[in-house]
Amino acid sequence: MLSLSRIRENTDAVQKGVSLKGEDIDFSLLLNLDEQHRKLLTEINDLRAKRNRASEEIANVKRAGGDAVEAITAMREVGEQIKSLESEADDLQEKIKSTVEVIPNVPHESVPIGSSEKDNKVVREWGEKPEFDYTIKDHIEIGTSLRLFDFERSAKISGTGFPLFTGQGAKLERALINFMLDYHLDHHGYTEIFPPFLTRGSAPFTCGQLPKFAEDMYFTGKDELYLIPTAEVPVTNIHKDEILEEQDLPKYYTAYSACFRREAGSYGKETRGLLRVHQFNKVEMVKFVTPESSYEELELLVTHAEAILQTLGLHYRVIELCTGDLSFSAAKCYDLEVWSPAENTWLEVSSCSNFEDFQARRGNIRYRRSSNHKTDFVHTLNGSGVATPRLTVALLESYQTPDGKVIVPKALQPYVGTEVLG
């Protein structure tokens, strides 16, 4: 959430920022409401001060055994006046709040300007496209013939988009999760978290999924709980309404979770196999840092996600998202895209973002500066480290052999317990 004072004092910059994200917001309306609201507050403030003084006076008179009927009658009227102004102010406040909470974060100045995906910038590429001197199979063919997963049967259970992993496929899934968690714990200094997968509405509000993107989330009507679309949601809210100590920052958390996404409105080729699913597994990294360090931390975060792909020996590239492709809450974001030989395209497996104080404000996550003991909002970041479905696609396709088997990358072998699948 953007602060009202920022909107008020830097209207042009904010206006420009959100328009670069493709949002056309009429700020004059909001500013008008805000001005009315503050005017009203001043008025109420003065009346309340008056009432407080009078009440004190009445207390004194009564204590002295006097009679204060006159003052009481006079104040009764003031009370009514205050009440009516207050309800007016509350209405305005409500309007302002509902407007502000759907305004997206402003992109960082370093973010390339652009309107869509096509304007994203390739920052770097790692490794090389695997070469094959035979006709390769795609991940669905490989997985089906090796019985790693079974989409027909999973459709019977849950419908399309809910993968059912079987045998070595199930073990591979578990191996990837464990490998990634261990890697971040052993090499990057994260603390492991195993979060709840259902949360209250306040948790996705913090992160920015609510109220604007409620349609994208699974919701259990009866208990009013949301299924998490990412571990970011529960993990970011670990410190909701807290004041952290500066010396305890940065805090690094990594968590596995199942992720649930309705993916409303996405049909067609992209939904084939594991490319876009309603439930998937992901290891997420979440950081709570000081404002001064957040951009440094973002660069570091990207390298943490990259380390997974490098260790698995997968060809990938790092994309810097342009302003128009940034998500609602992000100020800056890098995507990691892994190469799929059969799809002959890049697949997004990670998204690493700096939210600055946008989420921290929504979730009231603060820290106390050790220099002056004042509180300020932390900066939050998160990145996938990484999501398994497309990782599996790249893995199966890149490491397939002419006889239809799949070589397991060395780092993964202890986890899978075999050198070859099939």
Added chain:
RNA sequence: GGAGAGGUGGCAGAGCCUGGCUGAAUGCGCCGCACUCGAAAUGCGGUAUGGUCAUUGACCAUCGGGGGUUCGAAUCCCUCCCUCUCCGCCA
């Protein structure tokens, strides 16, 4: 599912019955000063957050959320939310 207890500042914890210098005792923590070669201990002082207006500053709000009673609510009433304990059921 049934019964009960409770939500107060960075933390712990009074106050609520009996409404009025209580924005909130006390302790811990933290900061400053003194003592000390230094530290510990001790002593003294300070230490919530947000907002409105303004030059220092003034004022206002906030004791889980909302509503009500009242001149005045942490304190009384209603309502919602949350947490904990016991019993039952259950992986």
